[in-house]
Structures are given as structure tokens and as C-alpha cells.
Amino acid sequence: MDSSTTWEFFVGHVSYWLFIVLMMTGLYIVVAKGNFVKKIVGLNIFQTSVFMLYISIGKVDGGTAPIYPVDLNIDPDVVYSNPLPHVLILTAIVVGIATTALGLALIVRIREEFGSIEEDDIVEIEQGIARDENERYRNATGNRA
Amino acid sequence: MASETTHHVAMTLADHLPVLQVLVPFVAAPLVVLLGSRKLAWPLAFAASAVAFVISVLLLMRVIDGSVISYHIGGWAPPLGIEYRIDAANAFVLMLVTGISTIVLPYARESIAQEVPQRHHTLFYACYLLCVTGLLGVAATGDAFNVFVFLEISSLSTYVLIAQGSYRDxxxxxxxxxxxxxxxxxxxxxVIGLGLLYMATGTLNMADIAARIADQGSNRTIHAAFAFIVVGMGLKVAVYPVHAWLPNAYTYAPSAVTAFLAATATKVAVYVMLRFMFSIFKPSFDFEVETLELIILPFAIIAMFAASFIAVFQTDLKRMLAYSSVAQIGYILLGIAFLSETGLTAAIVHLFNHGITKAVLFMGVGALVYRSGGSFYDRVCGLGRSMPWTSAAMVIGGLSLIGVPGTAGFVSKWVLVQAALEKGWWPVAILIVLSSLLAVIYVWRMVEALYLAPAPEGRQATEINAWMLGPIWIMALACIYFGLATDVTLTSAQSAAQGLLGGFTELH
Structure with a gap:
């Protein structure tokens, strides 16, 4: 592959490169950040990247929006983009919103019960609970074990 | 295939069974909320679940001989329209989901009344029905994107159901x-995997994707799609290295929810994996053979040992069972990784048998928690004497978990060992037996705590009532029944395995 075709390959697939960048950014935020709200933001970026992938698949070179003209006279020479991926992504967006809403609702409840939304704090609290439970368990069974 | 029944125009109610299967719980869920009556919530949920169960039995009876029902949603013919395809494999899964849901509900009525505040009951049953809807939809549909939508319906409601355990912990x-x-x-x-598949084939109908992959052979896009789908579903199945969500979710969810999820949710995810691996991507596909033998097989064996080993050291009975679930998923994956009809039969039978076994055990633990307030061994010790019926059922479940002859667990492990020997992989067969010995240890710890350990002083625990005991014993008897009458499960599993391996060839 000479340099010009490499360049064309790169530019021609630019939306796919951006998809990969966005996807990795989102995934990194989910894994690396300890704040629960930030994790949800990362998850959103991750999901949005998939929307971009689908929309890129549906794009046809020189294609216009797949909408019926008002007079319903369809010109057979006009090229349309593939509408199906758009429809699929409409569904995926709804799913994404539901997930975000539920995630945030859970965070509100976590804040009420634990008083924090930082993973480190919560892990510490949970380890404390587990320690107490094991203590009680040892005391209860200590005379036998 | 014996009789190809394609209904282009559905005339009678019987023709609409595939869609009614999903619609009945789906319509009942908002109805429960709109009626807003706490008294009506449970009866409505139970009625919907029971009707769905009857439908699934009718469907299974029609496809058990290997025929396929293709239902076109809204009369739009596939591959453009959405198709519901019922064959032996998914009819079996539909029956498992609706059956477990119907049996767990009477149990849930009592245990949820104690564990979840009354004001949430209507919403709880609505979520429960939505979860059932999602799982049924995933199993019934023949459209790849539809799988994703139903998967998310079931997952979102599952998250809510698990969070309901917060009133106890x-x-x-x-x-x-x-x-x-x-x-x-x-x-x-x-969904990324589906996007790549759509990119490569230009269709979303499963049968159509399979046909086009068969025509054009595999390429890089299809490899990537396969990898994304296997990893994505692997997370839902809780395949060993990505199982981390499962133990906590099962431990802290309300008992009825744990029993339902452990018996159905991961099983439906396994079904999706089977469907994609065997019907859409063919087993002849080299990339898949390597994935199964070099990645899935080792992880399945690690799961069998590592998760069982962790289970042995747990001090919480419910968490011990959760880790045991991860180990049992290992056996199912092992059956899949054999890539043979016997292996697949073993995987499907174990899917069913482990479902009913875990339903007994998790409902049993729930009953112990109901009376003693916790599932730690020190809380449950000595309950074997004050709650004899619950404990006896749990012992039956435990024996089935180990795979003692005469219980359901034995049948599936036997077929699994046979599949290993058929392949000539005798070290794997030995590993299956060895890992069962670890199950003996953790089940024995449970029996010891229940029967041999002294009860703490001043605890007043009495046997639970029939609403809870009934479902537990139905499941316990099912464990024994399917351990003795092996024809029923083995025949349907074999028919399902043949259907999956046969793929969609005779279609359209």
C-alpha cells in the first residue's frame, strides 16, 4: 500500500477511527474513575460511540436523508442513506437513557445509605461491615472451631 | 425438519402463541402498576406467569419433534420483518423461565412481604414481570437486534429487583x-458485535445472517463480530474471569429474586451464546473452534475449580451458593466447548437441571433467612431440627449439586463425562469428577451447619408456611423426578442440540 492509498484509507474511515477513540475513552473512564457519577458519564460516552458506529454503517456516499418527498414523487436517481441503522440507534438511545436514569437513581440511594459516592470510601465501609460480620461469626462459632 | 409450519396469515389464537408468550407478562406489568392495588398485584403477576407457562408447554409440545414455528410480527415477512422462531432449543428455555417464575411467585409472596416495604410491592411485581418478559423475548425472537432490546429490558428490571434487597442490607x-x-x-x-455483523451481511434476521455467512465465508469483520458477541454475552453469563458481579448480586438481592435469577437469567444468556455460536456462526468456522478450545475450555475448567474452592471457604451460605453457581456455569460452558452433539446435550440438560437445583437451594436459604435473620453459618446452624422440611429439601438440592445418582445433577454430569470420553479427552473427564468432590465439601459444610451444629440459645425458629414450603418442595421433587425419569429432559435436550447444530438450513 503506497502512501496515498494509506492516507485515503485513513481519511475514508475517519468516523470509524473516532468511534474507536470514543469507545476507548468511555471504557477507560468507567474502569479508571472512582466516582460513581463519572463512571456513568464514561458509560454514556461508551454507548454514544456505538451510536456513531451504526450511523457510519448507514451512510451511503452522496446519499441524502431517507425521507419521502412531500408530493410522494420518488426520483429513482436520488441516493438515500440506509435508514435502518438510524432506527436501531433510536432504540439504543432509549435504552441508554433508561440505563443512565437507573444508574443515577441508584447513586442517589447509595448516597443516602453510605453518605458517599466515591468507590474508595464505599469499599472501606463495606469492608468494615464484612469485618464486623466475620467477628460476630467467629465469636458465635469460636468455642467450636 | 419434520413439518415446516410457516403461517403467513395467522388465523387462530393458537397461531399467535409465540407472540402471546412474550405479550402476556409484558401487558400484565403496566397493568399491575396502573391498577395500583397492593392486593391485586400478586394475583395478577401469578396469573400472567401461569398463562405464560401454559403457552410455553403448548409451544414445546408442537416443536419437540424438531419442527419450527416461524411467527411474523405484524404480518411482515422475514428477513425484513421481525420474526419469532420457536424450535426445540428455545421452547425448552421458554418453559424453564416461565416454569421457574410461576413456582417462585407463591414463595415470593411471603418472602417479599417481609423483605421489601409494602409501598413498593406493586412496583416490585411489575419489575418482576418485565424481567420475565425480557427473558422470554430474548429466547423467542429470531431477530438479532431484538435480542439486544429484550436483553436490556430484562437487565434493567434485574438491576431494580436486586436493589430491592437494600432494605435488608x-x-x-x-x-x-x-x-x-x-x-x-x-x-x-x-450490540457492537451486531453492528459488525450487520456491516458484513446487511441483515438482522438470524437465519438470514447464518445463510449469508455460509455463502461468503468468514472475514475479519465477522471475526471481530464474533469476538464482541462472545465477550458481551460472556459478561451476562458470568464466565469465570468476568463473573465478579454475580456473587454480590446474588448475595444481597431479596431471596425470591436470587432464586429466580440464578435459575433463569444466566441460563437465558447461555442460550443466546449457544444460538450465536451454533446457529449463526457455524462450528465449522475455524476461528470459533479455536476460541472454544483455547479460551472457553480452559476458563470453564478454571471456573469449576477456582469458584468451587472459593465456595468452600465462604462463611455466608447464600454467597457460597453464588460461587457454586459460577462453578456450575463452568460445566455448562465445558459442554459447549466439546463442540459435539453429546456435549451440547449435556450443556442444555445441565442448564435445566442446575436451574431447578439452584432454585431449591436459594429458596431454601431464603426460608432460613426468613426465620433466622441472616444467612451466615452461625445464624442458620441447628435449623435442621426446627425447620425439618426446609432443611430436608436443601439436602436434596445439595445432593443434586454434587451430582449424586438419583438426582437431576447426576444426569447432566454423566452426559458431560460421556461427552468428554467420546472426544477422548479423559483428563477432562477426571477433572469433572474431581471438581465434584469440592462440591461435596461445601455441601457438607451446609449439612453440618444445619444438622450437627448446636442451635444458638434463645432462638425461636419454626417451620415456614405452605406458601413458601410448597415451591421449595415442588422444586426438590423435580430434582429427584428429573434424576430418575431422564427421558423427558434428555430427549428434549437432544432434539434442541440437533436443532442448534443443524442451524437454519431448511428455511425460507
């Missing part, structure tokens, strides 16, 4: 949150 909230993050990553990976 606040860690249910973080368990639900962790599952939400992991589950969404899994589902998004799955």
Missing part, C-alpha cells in the same frame, strides 16, 4: 450498581 445497592456497569458494558459489546 444496604450493600444490595452497590451490588446492583456494579451489575449495572458490568451488564451495560456487556450489552454494549454485544
Amino acid at each position: 444496604r450493600r444490595a445497592l452497590t451490588a446492583a450498581y456494579d451489575y449495572l456497569i458490568m451488564g451495560t458494558i456487556g450489552a454494549t459489546f454485544f
